[in-house]
Amino acid sequence: MITKALPAVLTIASLAVLQVQAAKEVFAHLIVGNVNKFTLSDWEDDMRLAREANIDGFALNIAAQDESNEASLELAFGAAGKLGGDFSLFFSFDYLAQGPWPADRVEALVKKYAADPAYFKPDGRRPLVSTFEGPDNAGDWPGIKAATDAFFVPDWSSLPPTEAAVREGGVADGLLSFDAWPVGATNITTKGDEAFQAALGTGENKKVYMMSVAPWFFTNLPKFGELGGEDGQNGGKNWLWRGDGLWDLRWKQVAEVVRPDYVEILTWNDFGESHYIGPVRDKELGLFASGGAPVNYAQGMSHDGWRRFLPFYVDVYKTGKVPEEVGEEGVMAYYRTAPALACPSGGTVGNSKARGQSEMKPEELVEDSVFYAALLNSDDGVTVEVSIGGKKLTGGFDSVPTAGAGTPGVYTGSVPFGDKTGEVVVAVLRDGKTIATAEGGRKISSQCENNVQNWNAVAM
Known part of the structure; x- marks a missing residue:
C-alpha cells in the first residue's frame, strides 16, 4: 500500500496556475440496494478499504421502494461510528431506479440521520444531500431544504448544466455531474466539466x-x-462506453484542469454497470439474476487494482502538488478477458441510444490490449515486461507525468494481446531488476461463458 504521509512535495512545473487548495473530499458512490445482505462486519471492511484508498466517505444511493434501506442505513452509520469520525456518509436519493422519492420521506430520512456525527456537513452545519437524477421533482426541494437545512447538490445530468443550475429558481447549492465516460472511441475531455463550472458561477x-x-x-x-x-x-x-486509459486520464483532469470542489467516484459497488472499485462479494451479485443477465460478468472480475494508486491521485488533487518521492513504487494492470471477436457480442452496442448517442460496434470502442500504470519516482532505466500465458512482450510508456519523463508520478502504457491466452503478469524492472509486479487476475481466454462476450475488465 502506498504511504499516505507525503511530507515533501514538488510543484508540477507545467502547472504554475494550479493553486494549493484546502483538502477537498473524495467520495465513492455506493448502491445500498446491492448490500442488503451485508453484516456490520462487511460494512466495516468496505469502509476500511475505502479509507486505505484515501476515500473520505460513501454517497449512499438509495432507491425509493427498497425495503432494505432502513436496516442497511442503520448498519452503515453504525460502522462509520466505529471509525471515530474518520469516514463520512451522505444520501444520494435515486429517482430513476424505482421511481421518484416522496418529499416527506426524503425529509424524514435526512432529519433522522443528519444529526449523526458521520453524516457529511460541508460547513459543519448543513447536511449534504444529493440525488441520482430527479429534475422533474425539483419543486419538492425548496420545502425539503427549509425543513432539513440541507446543502443540496443533485445529479441532474439529464439537463444541460445551464438549466440544472437555475432549476426551481436555483434551488441547488451545487451540481454533481455523472458525465464520467467518453462518447465514442476518443478519450474524454473536460469540456463537460467546464460547462458545469461556468453554469455554477x-x-x-x-x-x-x-x-x-x-x-x-x-x-x-x-x-x-x-x-x-x-x-x-x-x-x-446493454451497452459499453470506452474505458481504455480512462482512470488515470480522469484523475489528471481532476488535479490539473478542473480542480473541482468535490470528487465522486462512480462507483464503489455498481456491479451491474462494471464501474465498481470495491471488492466483489457473491452476496452483492443478486442483480444479475433479477436483471436477466446472460452471464454474471462481475463474478471473479476483480477491480481492486483501480484502488491501488488512489492515495497518490487523491493527495495530488487535495494538495495541488506531486510528492518528491511517491513512497512505494508499484504497478497495476487491467484488461478484458477475451478478444473482442472471440464470442458473439451479446447484443451489446457501443454508446447509449437512449441518451441521444450514435451506436457503434463495441469492438470499435475498446482495444484487445493489456493496459498498465506504474507509480514511479522516475522512469530512468525502467522497462515493462508483459507475460501472457508465459509468452513475454516488451512494453513502454505512452503517457508520462505532466512534469515530464524522469519525474515522480504515474506512467501508463499498453500492449496488444492479440491471440495470446493464459495468465497475465505485468512486471516493471529498473536496470533489469524487478521492482513491482501485477498478477493474479482472471486468465485471458478465447472461450466465453454461455457463448456471450464479457465486456467487463479485470483490474489487478
Missing part, C-alpha cells in the same frame, strides 16, 4: 461542483430499462 456567488471519475462501463441487464427501472424498455440495459 464565480466569486462569492459560486456554487459547488462535484466531478465524477469512473474506471469502466459495461452493462447487460435485459430486464432493466436503459434509463432506469425494471421495465426492460429499449431492449434493456
